[in-house]
Amino acid sequence: MEWEEALLVAWGGEMPQQPAKYYRRKAARARQMADGDTTRAMKTRLFDEAFHYDEPSATADRFAKAQCFEAQSTEMAC
DSSP: OOHHHHHHHHTTOOOOSSOHHHHHHHHHHHHHHHHSSOOHHHHHHHHHHHHHHHHHHHHHHHHHHHHHHHHHHHHHHO
């Protein structure tokens, strides 16, 4: 287990299974559907779903940045 994975586990998170772009698309689609003609309860559910997709998107972004930072650090050390 690399340090990024260990840190995510320690923070109570997990590594996203998909890239951030996937989760952003899912969140945008849920928001788009909520903006359409639907009931108040359905809008609430869709906005909640979009919110839950935002979290793994942010986690995937952080993980990708950490990987990039690690790669740059390794290149500089060489």
